[in-house]
Amino acid sequence: MAHPRPSRRSLLQSGAALAALALTGGCSSDSGSGERSGQSGPASGAAGSGSPAAGGWAMPAESGPHTRTFMAWPALEEVWGDQLPGVRQDIAGLAQAIAGFEPVVLLARPDQADQARQACGSSVEVLELKVDDLWARDTGPTFVTGPKGLAGVDLNFNGWGGKQTHANDALVARYLLDHYGITRVQAPVTGEGGGIEVDGEGTLMATESSWVNDNRNPGKSRDEIEASLKGLLGVEKVIWFKGVAGQDITDCHVDALARFAEPGTVVLHRPAADTPPDVWTTASAQAVQVLQSETDAKGRAFTVVDLPEPDVTLIQGAGKDFLATYINYYVCNGGVIVPRFGDQATDDRAAGIIGDLHPGRKVTQVGINHIAAGGGGIHCATQQQPVAPGSTG
Numbered sequence: 001m002a003h004p005r006p007s008r009r010s011l012l013q014s015g016a017a018l019a020a021l022a023l024t025g026g027c028s029s030d031s032g033s034g035e036r037s038g039q040s041g042p043a044s045g046a047a048g049s050g051s052p053a054a055g056g057w058a059m060p061a062e063s064g065p066h067t068r069t070f071m072a073w074p075a076l077e078e079v080w081g082d083q084l085p086g087v088r089q090d091i092a093g094l095a096q097a098i099a100g101f102e103p104v105v106l107l108a109r110p111d112q113a114d115q116a117r118q119a120c121g122s123s124v125e126v127l128e129l130k131v132d133d134l135w136a137r138d139t140g141p142t143f144v145t146g147p148k149g150l151a152g153v154d155l156n157f158n159g160w161g162g163k164q165t166h167a168n169d170a171l172v173a174r175y176l177l178d179h180y181g182i183t184r185v186q187a188p189v190t191g192e193g194g195g196i197e198v199d200g201e202g203t204l205m206a207t208e209s210s211w212v213n214d215n216r217n218p219g220k221s222r223d224e225i226e227a228s229l230k231g232l233l234g235v236e237k238v239i240w241f242k243g244v245a246g247q248d249i250t251d252c253h254v255d256a257l258a259r260f261a262e263p264g265t266v267v268l269h270r271p272a273a274d275t276p277p278d279v280w281t282t283a284s285a286q287a288v289q290v291l292q293s294e295t296d297a298k299g300r301a302f303t304v305v306d307l308p309e310p311d312v313t314l315i316q317g318a319g320k321d322f323l324a325t326y327i328n329y330y331v332c333n334g335g336v337i338v339p340r341f342g343d344q345a346t347d348d349r350a351a352g353i354i355g356d357l358h359p360g361r362k363v364t365q366v367g368i369n370h371i372a373a374g375g376g377g378i379h380c381a382t383q384q385q386p387v388a389p390g391s392t393g
Contacts, residue, residue, distance in 0.1 A: 058234025161215025
């Protein structure tokens with residue numbers, strides 16, 4: 001039976017639209033002039049210029065070993081309204097599930113930290129840091145590794161193009177890197193971690209709609225943005241999908257469309273067979289066409305594995321902004337965390353497909369319907385810190 005297509009998170013949750021952050025190039029290493037917990041003012045200091053890739057830095061695949069996972073405690077009623085308690089419950093459950101595999105650090109405002117600790121329990125570390133929302137994938141740093149260890153790329157989070165309040169979230173990457181003493185690389189482009197998917201062997205996937213967009217990178221061409229991503233993340237080839245602009249708060253992040261299961265293998269979100277044509281089914285079909293005609297950085301043709309969406313008519317609380325995709329799963333040390341929506345047959349089918357694609361990892365299904373009702377998922381709510389070369393973790 002055909003069912004209505006939910007969109008990703010609409011603009012209804014937006015606060016006042018805010019101007020995009022100024023874009024600056026080069027690298028910086030913050031020297032710690034800001035408070036590590038209170039976040040009273042930005043740290044400053046500058047290091048050398050040039051792209052990380054030139055120094056042998058690159059973004060590793062998510063499937064590599066992690067030191068920890070970062071998450072964030074949703075803070076604002078103006079964003080979530082009466083959904084806030086349910087969203088916090090989902091975040092606590094997700095944090096606890098991941099903590100069964102690797103350390104989890106949950107960022108929470110100082111006045112909300114005790115509440116977060118009580119909800120998450122002792123298995124989750126709560127770090128007091130001012131945040132606005134839960135989307136650590138986008139607000140936190142994107143990590144690269146290299147000959148000198150670990151660095152974090154700050155992608156200048158601007159509320160997905162000024163669509164949501166982000167005064168504190170714009171500074172999360174900066175302060176988090178300062179807290180851990182990790183070199184900060186300020187990107188010459190604006191974007192989000194959810195807009196990036198790498199295979200760890202030189203290939204990156206992205207949507208034009210979330211990068212070649214004047215709400216993030218006014219006046220920049222796709223070629224210019226691609227050059228910046230290559231320099232920042234140490235990739236050799238970018239696979240571009242058109243995506244969908246203006247229909248959800250992220251402008252169609254790639255992590256809700258296509259993911260690397262391993263180099264050469266892409267798992268792709270696919271609408272149900274009876275879904276009427278719309279912008280989202282078109283985006284998925286266009287991604288298939290691209291993957292069928294492209295090769296990765298090593299010259300390999302792609303194997304594409306379909307991951308069908310659930311039937312939203314069987315999902316409690318699945319409104320128009322519900323992110324009904326299993327693609328937004330998270331790979332952690334020894335495990336893979338998969339959404340459970342309530343369409344049991346499709347939930348189990350998706351867990352089986354994802355488990356087969358990640359052999360040797362324990363598949364854990366977690367209910368996230370409150371998070372999904374806000375247009376996001378497990379991957380959106382997490383950001384991994386990879387183990388630095390030469391480190392034991």
